[in-house]
Each structure stands twice: as structure tokens, then as C-alpha cells.
Amino acid sequence: MNNFDQNDVIFDQRQDGLNAFFNKIYGLMGAGVLVSALVSFIMIRFFSGNMVTILQSSGNFGFLLLWLIPLFMVVPMQRSAMKNSSAALPMFILYSAFMGFLISFTLIMYTATDITLAFVTAGAMFFGLSVYGRTTKRNLTGMGKAMIAGVWGLIIAGLLNFFFQSPAIMYFSSFIGVIVFSGLIAYDNQKIEQVYNQVGNTDGWAISMALSLYLDFLNLFLFLLRIFGFGGNSRN
Template sequence: MNDNVIYTRSDAGLNRFFAKVYSLVGMGIGLSALVSAMMLYMFPDNMIAIMTNQPWIYYGATFLELALVFVASSSARKNTPAALPIFLVYSALNGFTLSFILASYAQATVLQAFVSSALVFFVMAIIGAVTKRDLSGMSKALMAGLIGILIASLVNLFIGSGGMSFIISIISVLIFSGLIAYDNQLIKRVYDSQGGRMVNGWAISMALSLYLDFINLFLSLLRIFARND
């Protein structure tokens, strides 16, 4: 990774920075989709063997990817050469764990959720990029709501309420849609605050946030669309 990439403070420079961020988002989502597809269609027997005989592999991968999120975020903020490889490893590992979730749903439902997520992401990204309204205040409410749904999700693991799960999914869609808009505005604010001198670490950090927004939006919509499956 070239740690000394600098973008000129101008509309053209901002556009190049957006392009860099979204190229990384695309790489992350594409890698996750590729790994998930390989697991689902090339190694289904291995997936069954893992869940029936060696579930620790799946749970170990889940805990590892949680750790990698923090490591990738820290590396990106420090602009270290390891930031990009860690982000890509995390994306691939997330594709592995996602494959076990996607195996529980009909292919048509997964496709519907993915297309819907892409459309929502596109719309909210444009809103965040062009709006003149400061979304910082909204971000605080969204983060508070995110903490709330995490707590509610943990509680529902023990309750097992389908109705509560549905409500959590709807609220999650609203929260992550808002975060997509905020994170896109944040790209512009960070660019301006740095005077256009943007090293790759910033691009990776922004891409990681948007990647997480998209994946969580996709999973929330998947649960909503699959309610009647």
C-alpha cells in the first residue's frame, strides 16, 4: 500500500477520494460474496461437516472477525501498511461466516435482500454526499439506537421472540440507512479537515465503516424478507 497518496483539495480531489473509498468498499463486498458463493456451491458438504461435527470452527471464525474489525480500524487510523491486507482478510472471513447464515434462506430471498440493500445504500449514499444539513447530531442518536438494538438482540437470544426479532430488524434498517448517509457526509468532512491531504489509511477507515453499514443493512433486510419463508 502506498502510504503517501495525497489528494488535492478540490472537487476533483474529493471525487478521487470518494472513488478510492468506494473501490475499497467494492473490493470488500466482492470478496465476501465470492467466498460465500464458494462455500455455498463448491463446499456445501464441508459446511455441513463443520456445523455438525466441528462447530467451533464457525464460532472461532466469528470471534476472529470481530477482533479483526478493531485491528483493521486501528491500523487504518495509524495508516500502517497492514491496514489494507487486514481489511481484505476480514472481508474474506466475513464471507465465510456469512455463508452459514445465507444457507438458511431461499436463494430468491437472498437475492431480493441484496438488490434492495444495494438500492437503499445507493440512495442514502447520495443523500449523505449532497445534503447541506449537518448530520452529526443524527449520528449520536443512531449510535445510541445501535447500542439499543445490540442489547435487545442479546436479550432476544434467550427469549426467542419472532415478533421482537422482526421489530429489531426494521429498526436496524433505519439505523444503518442513516449511518450510510452520515458516513458519506463524513468522507467530505474528513477530506476538508485534512485540507485534501488524504493518505490511504483514511480511505480504508471510511471503506470499513461503509462496508459494515452495507453488510448489516443486508442482514436486516434478509431477516425481514424471509419472515414468511
């Protein structure tokens, strides 16, 4: 076997390994979305009355505190995944279930049409941006850092708007959110190949990257839902 044949074999093996890594990540991410969707469906289908009572009794401040919980869950979960801990996968599933519980309180304020339109649009955008992130020759690292900074900006804007309750700020930040998480979807897909080149096909890093893509998709969906809901079809 000459050097060209050996190089072809090595390249094919690398591509097979990379594709397997991508498939594992997408499978985990899809499982997380499915768990969240199932929990949200159960909450809305069987406990909608209880949810309205909770919203009325806890008020906006109590609901804000609930949404802060996932922020504190992400860091230890990412660390556990990157250490290839056996606890990483159960933590990811538990996190997805908890997010489904939280999201149900948002979904109940929108029509089925808004939710379906936002989900289908988010799915189509995720697919297109994932393909772009995997195939582009452009280095997206700089853009990724800018998008991460944008996430913090969105968090700060959201906390400030909690007190101002400005529809204009919410509407504008929703468009910014779509841009930010669209960029992160492309960046994270490109990052997967970089991770594979460094650590190979490890379960821990697969969970870590699946969590990143899960959050990208989820936030893209929620920001799109806000935009579609502004059309006047939301229940709130």
C-alpha cells in the first residue's frame, strides 16, 4: 500500500469517527429536546389549572427565581461532562426535564399555532445553520466569542426589563436573541470538530456539546415564539 492509499484510509477513518461523534451529539441533543417537549406537554395537558394558580400566587418575582435555577445548574453539569463523569448523562436528562417544566409556563401563554410555527422555524434554522457550521471553511471562533458576549447582554437586558416591563425592549431583544443563538448554532457545530480533534469520541464531551446545542435550539425557539406571539395570537 502506497502513502496515498494509507492517507486515504486514515482520512476515511477520521471522517467515520467524526461522523459518529456528530451523530452521538445530535442523538443526545434530540433526546433532551424530546424530554423537554414531553414534560411540557404533560404539564399543559394535565396540570394547566395548577399552572395558572402557581403563576397567580408566585408572581413575576417567583417565576424569575425559577428561571435562575438553570443558570446555576449548567456550570457543574458542564464540568461533570468534561470530566467524563457517569453522572453527566442523568444530569443532562434531569436538566432537560426541569427545562420542560419551566418552558410549559411560557408555552401556556401562546396558541398552538404560535408554538408550532416557532418550533418548525427553529428546526429549519437549526438544520441550515448546523450544515453551515460543519461545512464552512471560515473560522467562526471570533463570531462565537461575540455571540457569547451577546448572551450575557441578553441576560442583563432580561433582568432589567423585569423591572421596566417594556414590550419594546422585549420585542427588540427577541430579534437580537435570534441572531445571537443562530450564530452560536453555527459556531458550536464547527467547535464539535475541534473538540473531536483534541479529545476524540468521548461520551463526556458528547454530552457537553449536546447541552450547548440543546440550549442554542431552545433559546432560538423561545425567542422566535416571542416574535410570533407579538402578532396578537398569544394568550397573554
